[in-house]
Amino acid sequence: MTMYDTTRPENAVDQQTIKIQARNVQVWYGQKQAIKDLNVEILDKTVTAFIGPSGCGKSTFLRCINRMNDTIDTARIEGEITIDGENIYDRRIDPVQLRAKVGMVFQKPNPFPKSIYDNVAYGPRIHGLARNKAEMDEIVERSLRGSALWNEVKDRLSEPGTGLSGGQQQRLCIARAVATSPEVLLMDEPCSALDPIATSQVEELIEQLRQQFSVVIVTHSMQQAARVSQKTAFFHLGNLVEYGDTDDIFTKPRDSRTEAYISGRIG
Numbered sequence: 001m002t003m004y005d006t007t008r009p010e011n012a013v014d015q016q017t018i019k020i021q022a023r024n025v026q027v028w029y030g031q032k033q034a035i036k037d038l039n040v041e042i043l044d045k046t047v048t049a050f051i052g053p054s055g056c057g058k059s060t061f062l063r064c065i066n067r068m069n070d071t072i073d074t075a076r077i078e079g080e081i082t083i084d085g086e087n088i089y090d091r092r093i094d095p096v097q098l099r100a101k102v103g104m105v106f107q108k109p110n111p112f113p114k115s116i117y118d119n120v121a122y123g124p125r126i127h128g129l130a131r132n133k134a135e136m137d138e139i140v141e142r143s144l145r146g147s148a149l150w151n152e153v154k155d156r157l158s159e160p161g162t163g164l165s166g167g168q169q170q171r172l173c174i175a176r177a178v179a180t181s182p183e184v185l186l187m188d189e190p191c192s193a194l195d196p197i198a199t200s201q202v203e204e205l206i207e208q209l210r211q212q213f214s215v216v217i218v219t220h221s222m223q224q225a226a227r228v229s230q231k232t233a234f235f236h237l238g239n240l241v242e243y244g245d246t247d248d249i250f251t252k253p254r255d256s257r258t259e260a261y262i263s264g265r266i267g
């Protein structure tokens, strides 16, 4: 008997296509190294959880996958990250286009100070994804349905997104991220500001989203990692210590540091 439930049938990995590949990735903030020689292959149509003690580099590596670290002056990255075989740090890649393809949801729901409709329409508008109002309406509805929010907001699309509850705001942010039809969705502790009911709604949503694309989630909750992910990566002091099937990481970790973390001895 284990303390983590990894036995749900949907936790079986049924897709083996590599979506994201990182080779010899190193990241520095000024003189301080935050990621040390990281290699990993992240699968398509799979939820991958990043776990590990605070400050071990989970968010740093997550932000490498859509080049959000480009916005931090002191951050410097070496090595290679490819998505579908294409190096995302190539000079020809436009980071804004990349971020439409690799969406991100943050810890704290951060809707724009705009209407619910305009929050979702924002990305499609700047990327020219709709030719007319009818097409935009369709994208907004599809995205809100996809983030399990449509029924709650369909009669008040012109009201401010900031007027929704915390859990609704986070689902609005997920709708905003999926509106540009991304191929990868990065989630940095997406439930840490939510109550248990909103958390379970977002977790159900994650399971649906991974039918369409690759989801990578940073979480401090090992129960959550066990519930939502099929693959888990354990980080410690800037190293990716162990990566494998979630069931294996939680039931028979190979590295003593992983074992110590999941059993609550380091954290």
Ligand SMILES: Nc1ncnc2c1ncn2[C@@H]1O[C@H](COP(=O)(O)OP(=O)(O)OP(=O)(O)O)[C@@H](O)[C@H]1O
Binding pocket: 029, 034, 052, 053, 054, 055, 056, 057, 058, 059, 060, 061, 072, 074
């Ligand atoms: N903008 C930044 N400037 C300088 N150092 C940073 C910056 N962001 C992160 N760091 C440092 O890089 C290291 C890794 O941080 P990171 O946020 O990636 O860890 P984490 O595992 O996501 O932590 P947490 O679980 O607490 O969010 C830490 O030592 C942190 O202090």
